Amino acid sequence: MVSFGLPQQWNNAGMEPTRGPAPDVLKSAPKVLLHDHLDGGLRPGTVVDLAADCGHELPADDAESMGRWFREAADSGSLVRYLETFEHTVGVMQTGPALTRVARECAEDLAADGVVYAEVRYAPELHVRQGLTLAEVVDAVQEGFQEGAANSGGRIVVRHLLTSMRQAAPSREIAELAIARRDRGVVGFDIAGPEDGYPPTRFLDAFEYMRRENGHITIHAGEAFGLPSIWEAVQVCGADRLGHGVRIVDDVFDAVVADDGSVTSAKLGRLAAYVRDRRIPLEMCPTSNLQTGAATSIAEHPIGLLADLQFRVTVNTDNRLMSATSMSNEFAQLCGAFGWGLDRVEWLTVNAMKSSFLPYDERYRMIMDVIKPWYADQRS
Numbered sequence: 354m355v356s357f358g359l360p361q362q363w364n365n366a367g368m369e370p371t372r373g374p375a376p377d378v379l380k381s382a383p384k385v386l387l388h389d390h391l392d393g394g395l396r397p398g399t400v401v402d403l404a405a406d407c408g409h410e411l412p413a414d415d416a417e418s419m420g421r422w423f424r425e426a427a428d429s430g431s432l433v434r435y436l437e438t439f440e441h442t443v444g445v446m447q448t449g450p451a452l453t454r455v456a457r458e459c460a461e462d463l464a465a466d467g468v469v470y471a472e473v474r475y476a477p478e479l480h481v482r483q484g485l486t487l488a489e490v491v492d493a494v495q496e497g498f499q500e501g502a503a504n505s506g507g508r509i510v511v512r513h514l515l516t517s518m519r520q521a522a523p524s525r526e527i528a529e530l531a532i533a534r535r536d537r538g539v540v541g542f543d544i545a546g547p548e549d550g551y552p553p554t555r556f557l558d559a560f561e562y563m564r565r566e567n568g569h570i571t572i573h574a575g576e577a578f579g580l581p582s583i584w585e586a587v588q589v590c591g592a593d594r595l596g597h598g599v600r601i602v603d604d605v606f607d608a609v610v611a612d613d614g615s616v617t618s619a620k621l622g623r624l625a626a627y628v629r630d631r632r633i634p635l636e637m638c639p640t641s642n643l644q645t646g647a648a649t650s651i652a653e654h655p656i657g658l659l660a661d662l663q664f665r666v667t668v669n670t671d672n673r674l675m676s677a678t679s680m681s682n683e684f685a686q687l688c689g690a691f692g693w694g695l696d697r698v699e700w701l702t703v704n705a706m707k708s709s710f711l712p713y714d715e716r717y718r719m720i721m722d723v724i725k726p727w728y729a730d731q732r733s
């Protein structure tokens with residue numbers, strides 16, 4: 354981990370930043386979210402309701418205590434322990450109506466936070482315990498996204514990424530489903546779960562299938578394991594984007610820091626240079642990284658260095674429930690820590706929209722018609 358000796362203003366999310374755009378401005382700013390887990394973003398009250406419906410036992414029985422429980426239990430400093438908390442979300446997402454409700458509320462909550470485009474991921478294989486087929490899982494989620502977008506006055510577009518779990522027996526079934534549903538809301542394929550011990554090459558067959566079908570790939574890599582995981586994801590598996598990718602910082606050396614704390618130059622190893630030169634998007638999730646131990650504080654999070662060095666950085670929530678966060682909160686924390694203003698927020702948002710798996714013409718329209726005009730308006 355590099356440290357630039359920046360003042361550590363806070364070391365956790367949830368505290369009020371002391372500088373940066375006002376919270377209501379960050380909330381109304383159009384934002385783009387590429388890395389958000391459906392089963393990591395439930396409303397605490399919905400977990401409680403659905404658990405009562407299906408007889409799932411929870412560690413607490415009211416919404417407020419459950420919200421606190423997720424935040425605290427996920428604050429474990431280890432990805433493996435962080436992932437254990439998902440038992441209480443996945444456990445209540447086993448029927449069509451439950452999945453539709455969670456997806457509808459996800460779209461509504463993101464739209465209320467100013468997100469105009471989101472790619473939301475989940476692992477269909479985790480939702481078949483009560484007999485749903487994998488395709489039925491995707492269809493139930495699609496229904497929810499459509500309802501949520503309609504309830505939000507069409508202010509948000511939501512697409513799915515289908516995830517395979519790394520620790521499961523490798524198969525290409527989920528990749529095949531992503532391709533089968535690509536004209537019905539699904540825009541790509543991902544792998545998630547414990548990184549250390551489960552290299553992405555285990556799923557090479559699925560990634561090769563995606564590429565043969567001209568599909569899109571993002572891979573959780575460089576979160577709980579370092580450069581070899583990123584190298585395999587990019588150079589062997591053909592990842593279009595990296596989920597987290599935060600450990601690419603291990604291949605960045607001799608950063609020169611200016612008086613204002615910004616980084617003016619650094620030496621890049623071959624892999625970091627490749628990732629930057631090829632504009633491979635990094636789906637960075639600062640608060641989540643503090644909880645899993647991938648970073649020590651927001652002020653010391655490598656996103657500051659990587660943004661200053663012009664990597665294709667994007668800002669994301671990962672798991673809004675476990676991190677008690679939102680897109681506007683992630684931006685508030687970052688703007689406070691690094692002194693970023695709306696120009697940086699716009700750059701990060703355009704980065705994300707350029708990096709999305711939507712067709713080019715749709716991406717271009719979102720940038721020109723929705724994102725840029727809002728920021729131009731703020732400047733004038």
Ligand SMILES: O=c1[nH]cnc2c1ncn2[C@@H]1O[C@H](CO)[C@@H](O)[C@H]1O
Nearest residue numbers: 390392436439474475476545546573
């Ligand atoms: O940050 C993360 N790293 C790796 N895996 C994750 C992360 N967040 C969530 N999941 C895993 O992805 C599954 C599908 O959404 C979740 O059930 C969780 O196990």
Ligand SMILES: [Zn+2]
Nearest residue numbers: 390573596671
């Ligand atoms: Zn994730």
